[in-house]
Amino acid sequence: MRPARPSHQLPAAPPSRLATKAGEQVRLAAVAVLALLIGLAPAVAQEPEDSYSQTPAELVPYRGVGRPYDEFLREPPEFRGPGRDRPEPELPAEIRLGVLVPTEGLDVPEGRRMRHGVELALTEANAEGGYRGAPFVALYRDESQAWGASGNAAVELVFDQGVWAIVGALEDNASHVMSRLLLKVETPVVNTAGTDPTLTEHMVPWMVRMRPDDRRTGYRLAHRIFEEDGLEKVAVFRANDRYARMGIIEFNDAARRLHRPIALEVRFENHETSWPNQIERLRTVAPDAIVLWGRPAVAGRVLAALRTSGLSQPVYGPDRLLDPILLETAGGYAEGLVTTYPFDPNGGSDGWSEFRRRYLAAAGEEPDAVAAYAYEGTRYLVQAIREAGLNRVRIRDRLFARTEWRGVTGTIRFDATWNNVAPVVLCRVRDGQFVVE
Amino acid sequence: MMTRRWLWISLALGAAMSLGVLGFRAGGAATVATQATGSEAPSPVLGDPWAEPAESRRVALYYDRFETLTVEDGLPSNKVTTVLAEGDDLWVGTDRGLALRRGGEWTTWSKEDGLGHRYVTALARHPGSGDLWVATLAGLSRLSGGEIRTYTQLDSGLMNDVVYQVVTDGELVWAATAAGTSALDPTTGSWVLYDHENSIMHEPWCYSIAVGPARTWVGIWGGGVVELDRTTGRWREYRDPDKEMEVDLLRDDGPIHDVTSFVAWDAGWLWQATYFGLSRYDGRRWRTFRKADTGLPGDFINHVAARGRTAFLGTDEGFGVLDGEIAVSYKATEGGGTDVTVYRNGELVESQHLSSGPGDNYVLWTHPGENEVWIATGHGLSRGVAATGPFGPEKNSEETS
Known part of the structure; x- marks a missing residue:
């Protein structure tokens, strides 16, 4: 059992932009006053005023080393070229x-x-x-x-x-x-x-x-696994494709920034039908939880293989796993799987x-x-x-x-890059169905 | 299911292997012979890519007169995407075809004339054959002896039909495509193909190529810059060291961002353009240049050209010239003028207003010459004429490298 770590105040769901800004202002004001009193004003000045894409403070990259040389993606992208005055054409047939x-x-x-x-x-x-x-x-x-x-x-x-x-x-x-x-x-x-x-x-x-996007998914899964469920040692089992390679990045980064770096990352090919070597490595590491990342049809088979191999740890995954085909390919072994989802699929x-x-x-x-x-x-x-x-x-x-x-x-x-940053929810497979928690 | 392109490449590979003409260079790239007599690519131009040149080239930083060509002057379109000035010949790529101005007369080519596509992205002259290579959004076209031949992904080693840039290096013709980089030796017909499966690039989205002695650099969308040492076949990757898209942690620590929009090399300096600013590499260290602290016209840089140790920038906020110390920004104003600012080491030292200016501040390409610069804009092709008298705090030096 690893020693308990200090609690991290990662919000369960990102607050609204306004709430974030207001809260940030209050927090910054309080910190500034405190810093002034104890003579640490330069350190306060290094804190970012607003995080990119509603990134929780604990997950802001390089937050401990001061303000970066430059911060991008804070302003909306503009198209400054010509074309707005081009006259509308005659109404086409379609x-x-x-x-x-x-x-x-x-x-x-x-x-x-x-x-x-x-x-x-x-x-x-x-x-x-x-x-x-x-x-x-x-x-x-x-x-x-x-x-x-x-x-x-x-x-x-x-x-x-x-x-x-x-x-x-x-x-x-x-x-x-x-x-x-x-x-x-x-x-x-x-x-x-x-x-x-x-x-x-x-x-x-x-x-x-x-x-x-998977930034939202990564943050939410990290909070759930490390903060709400109190798990420490996590292994990642993901597809060896671009979707999973890019998707897992923010979760892995979040885990590291919460001082629980991923214990093991193993991969599967989408065409494979059995994964004895990877499963053996997972068994050796004995993680508290497994994060499964891949397309739903393959991930369902992988999940079934994990369970039939005796690995009973909690399994978590991204929203893409919430798919009928995963329930089909995993069968009863899907029970207990926790995934994110962009909204309540049963009527949000x-x-x-x-x-x-x-x-x-x-x-x-x-x-x-x-x-x-x-x-x-x-x-x-x-x-x-x-x-x-x-x-x-x-x-x-x-x-x-x-x-x-x-x-x-x-x-x-939409955030400043016109990316949907609405909070995501968590679902669990219960009695063969995805149910919002 | 195998696509037609990969089917073709597989067939070509199989045929080449059976004929014994498929080789693997030191770098691991497959060379695909498209003719039975094909051979491997010729040796590159040798030398030290980072050495300061023995001779400097005249480069003007200050331009005080501008004139603009539009459709009214004979261009196929006002959206000018690329330009190549060769003596009195002016080759212009637009979104509606290729145009040549020779002796005051315009000749145009488009898809109907055999060009791969009407949207031209880049132009390059092959020094050996004299052929003009035309990159388009649907293939790589070759103008030779009045004839056009277009190479596509279905009938050649072109990695993808969307070709963003073409450059020549010795005998080789390099093409940066949406799915990898291809190099053709026109004398043998053999292709060398590079993508994420046989080179260091982790994404195959190639948008720009620069060549120098013994080196080829490829600007990758999301992958920084990759460098091929053509004497050893070894690859090297230059990425933003902080590995985060939303910040640049430290100035001058490497490429400013991994989303590379263009690369250019000359006189021992490699320039990387991004939509977040500009970086320069001299073989030992990187330097970062941003609008806020350098005086660039904008950080969204569509194109960078190098002449000597000076960079010419096409941004979405105007045209700029940077020699590392001095940055001159030209922004067209309403009424046809230009606001010019001069920064030295990040400090504003002069601002002027000129009565003429580029056609638009949305600049897609620049082509610097000795005493002029051609500027491809969203509204016409502009020509800046080098100032001959004092300009602000300076005047154009006789020889500036």
């Missing part, structure tokens, strides 16, 4: 939007739900009159080909199809490729499914993200149950976060187009004009 979804591989189920979410949003928007009577039309392209394919698809959508904006992609490597390209061709993109924190951290002023917001009913009727399956944020993002984009008119720069300006958006998932709160 308003085309590009949508990138995976149509092959492990992500097909999520891609299908993403498509259903887009379709429902556009059906409803068109029932309201579309854009000045012209219907919105989605042009779908596959993102699941080799790295870089999304760039080729975006070029075709923008130049050959004349789309006004793009929704997607599901996978963050495709979204990264697209974001740089769309900076060149000056076309807005609404990301609805990506979880890589770096996706909105490059200052490209053309991309907004609707879904909370006022509009959720009504959305769920409409989605179920239209798609024939239950909605999830991928479907819901695809719907949210498409509605957000439609609203921006209606307000801006058919001008890509002005559409972009409208996307970056709001700091909040009330939708079916609750209230989306």
